[in-house]
Every structure is written in C-alpha cells, then in structure tokens.
Amino acid sequence: MIRPASTADRALVSSLLAGATWKHQHLDWFSAIELIGTPPCFLALEGARIVGCMACPPDVREIDWIRLFVAGLGYPVERVWDRLWDVAQDAARLSGATAAAALPTADWMPGLLKRAGFREVNQVIFLEWGGAPLPGHPPSKVRIRPLRRPEIAAVAEIDHRAFRPMWQLSPQALEAALAQSAVATVADIDGDMVGYQITTASAVGAHLARLAVDPPLQGNGIGSLLVCDALRTLARRGLRRISVNTQADNRPSLRLYASLGFAPTGQSYPVYTFML
Template identity: 35%
Template sequence: MAILQEKAETLPGEGEVYAASPTDFKAFWPEIKSSYAFRNRRDFLAFMRENHGRIYCLYRKEVELPPFVLVGDWRNHSDIRALLQVKAEPWEREALIRGASEACLAEGTRCLITRPLPDREAEEYASWGFRPFCTVVLLEKTLRRESFPREPDGASIGHFRGRDLEEVLETDAAAFEDFWRLDRRTLSRIAESCLQNVFLVAKQGNRICGYVIGGANGRLGYLQRLGVHPRFQGQGLGECLARRLLRALQLMGATLVSVNTQEDNLPALSLYRKLGFRETGEKRFILQFPARESPGSRR
C-alpha cells in the first residue's frame, strides 16, 4: 500500500507538496541510505529528531513512495536548513524543491542551502530562485614517495582518541567562522566516511591545537578537514598535519588524493598548492534560497 493512502481525507491534491508524517520516515530509509549521509537507520532517525528533519513529498496517487526531498538543520544552525537529498524525476524537481523551500521558510527558516552542485544543476536551481552562496574549488595530488615530516618544535602529533572530542570541537570553533564550524554529529560522520580513515591531532603540551581528518577508498584518498587554532597558526603545524595525513593515505594504498575549499579561501589554497595539489578545473556551487546576504563565508 502506498504511503499515506490510508489517510486519504487529509491528503493534498495531485502534484501538491506536503510534509510526510514522522511515523512514515522509516519507509523512506531504503532510498535515503544510498546518500551515505547516515551510518544506519538509527542515525537517520536521530538526525530527524534532533535536527528538525523534514521530508517533503510531491503527492502522486497510487505510488509506493512519492517523490521527496530531505531537509534538516545545517550543522548546529536551527535557522538554516540544508537540502540533503532529492529523489524525483526531472520534470518533478522544480515543483517539489520550490514547494519544500517555501514550506521551510513558512516554518521560520532563514534560508536553505544546497549541497555542492555541478554547473548544470546549479543553473537549474538558479532558475527556481536560488542564488549563489559560495564556489568550491576541487584540487588533486598524485602521491609519490611522501616523506614523513618532522614535528614542529614543541608539538606532538598522534591519533585521535575519544577523550579528545571536546577539545577538537573547541579548536574547530576557533579556527573556522561560525557558519562552517562542525557540530558533534558532522565531525563524527566525516571521521567515519571512508573505508579506511585517519584522524590525527596535534598537541602543545596537553592541549590540542590542531587536527586533520582524511580517508581512503581504495586508490582514492581524501583530505577532508584541517584545522589549526589561531594561536598556533603560522608555525607550520597545518602543513605538518597535512603531510602526516598524506603519508598515512599512501600507506593505505591511495595514489590520488583530493581536497576542496572555497574559491576565496586564499590561505587554504596557498597551503594546498605548497603541498603539491593542483586545481582540476572543476568547481561546485552551493546556492541558497531565498536570495539574501550570505549566512557565512570562509571555510
């Protein structure tokens, strides 16, 4: 039986957008799990409870699972929602996404942001009223006999332990502007996102002052997050953490490593180029709805 068919008296008209009931969230899991945004169904349901998750659907009669879009709070920002997944045919996407966006705004959301989109998809969203938020640059590096760097004076680098979590989050909050700061869930998800993962922390004495996260899926490696507390920047700590990560990825069997950052994040681009990364020429675009002043900037 199609979802919500037993509730016919409350259903919208054909082609209208409605919010799925929380009791129906489990039914969407087989499609949502393909996005790799959640570890398992329990993680997905916890996100829906804790991050104001919503599933907006385009009503279609006699379908087992209607076209839908999944949205939820952007990290720990309750006034900014992220469009996490869209499952719809091309001719259904505009009505679904515009309807979901308007519904979120009616609930008090300040704006919605998209995931990083390629050119053609970004143009499609722009035609629906979305406007640019930031441009993401993609860089790659071929690994060739990566050396094991010396630690900067007074610093030690080791593997992340569970007891380090709060200090890592504090370091991240100091290193990044508010919009780009990680929350506990996003940090954990990044650290577990690959088949093989690396999470290193740098300490000055007993205090964590920087960290790096990466991983490898076969021969493809990823530098996913690098943060150094502002008080310890300019001492070569970020470069050392990144080089330790590259060496670890090489030992895992990775031969090509990718990283991305915002187009206007010049310090990060300078560091990655120094490490041997080169821009691929590809870009991704994060858009927001409605058009307004950007909610954040540098990552």
C-alpha cells in the same frame, strides 16, 4: 499534499531514490536515508503516492543545508521542488535558521536554486596530491597523535572557532567523520589540542576531509605538519592519490595545499545560499 516525513517513511524514500532521475544528495557524513525523519524533512504526495522528498536538517543551528531533494520519475521537478521548498523554508525559519544553503553536484540543480531565489556565493574546488615530495619541518613543540573519540567535543570547539557557521561541523558530524576515517590525528602543544585532521580512504585513494587549526595559532605550520603526517601515513599504506576540497576564496588553505604539491583537478561545485 505535503506532510512531514518520519523514520517509518525511510523504505518508501529509498525506493523513490532508486528510481528517480532528479535527485540531489549533499556531500557530508550522513546517508540520505539517515536524514528521513529529522526535521525539517517533508514528503510530497499525489494521492497515496510519494512523488518527492526534501530534507534540510541543520548540522549547526544557523544554517540549513539542503541535504536531500528527490522528485519521482515522471513528475515535473520544478513543481515538486516548489511545493516542498515553500514548506521547508518556513520550517527552517521557525527552527531559528538564518540561511539555507546548497552544494549542487548535478547540472540541473542550479537552475532550480536560482529560480527559487538562491544566490551563488562561492565555489568548492578540488585538488589532488599525487606523491610529490613533502617539505621537511624544523624541530617543533607540536606533537601529532591519533584523535580519540572522547576528544570530539574539544575538536568541535576548534572547528567552530576556525570556520564560519556555514562550514562548521557539529560534534555528531565529527563523530561520524571519525567513524569513517582512515587517518585521524590532532596536533598538541604542551598537552593542549591546537588542530586536527580527518582523512578517509578507499581502494583507489584517499580524501583529506577536514583540517582545522585554532585561529590564534594559524600560520605557524601546524596545518602543514598535520597534512604531511597524514600523507606519509597513507603513502606507507600504498595510497599516493589524495584529494582535498576547499572554498575558492579560502586563500590560506589554497596556499597550504599548493606548498605541499596539491594541484587543481578542474572539478568544482558552486555554493548557493538563501537568506531566510
């Protein structure tokens, strides 16, 4: 049996996750349990027992990322996936999504995706800055200042202009990112916001989680100013290991990070899509 999940199921899904071998959780700003009850989100049951869960609520309307998939211990993962995906893809179509996407971080997940007709379209690759000297910048009209919560709507507008729908973040996701940030700044020119960055931190290092510059102004060093300011701020706090990830086909992004001393770590994850 397959049924929609509700917020009342969160404790049951939490228990399922705790004991499961087969579990996929998307890399984003929301915990898996927060997603339970936001459609499309479904449970697979054997009798009264929950044996699987799939959640793929969209962050932007066009794309449904598979944000959570879990199959209970002792249950065939392929069978649980098939039952849940059959229902979830229909629900995604009805909601207006044009594609589903997945960023698998476990080596067993790509097999399920390929079996279901997903196609690998990209790679997300990781780079790291280890304290390399940063370039100087000539005098500029660009001012870097802290990002304020009331500015999230303006940040989302820049984000949506800078990224294809698959990679865009909603205002809700950006607000969650800001709440988890260690350094969040915007770039202004004559009072107009032209770019932003959000970086998180932990005891072992930091992660440059988001960087965007308004497309008409890209290529003018604004991204470099934002990143260098964040790196210097973090270095003053004693953090000199900063990671970032970007798409393998995003050549401008890769050139920027290379120019600032970021080097590939060798870690990467494939990106899969399924046209609905």
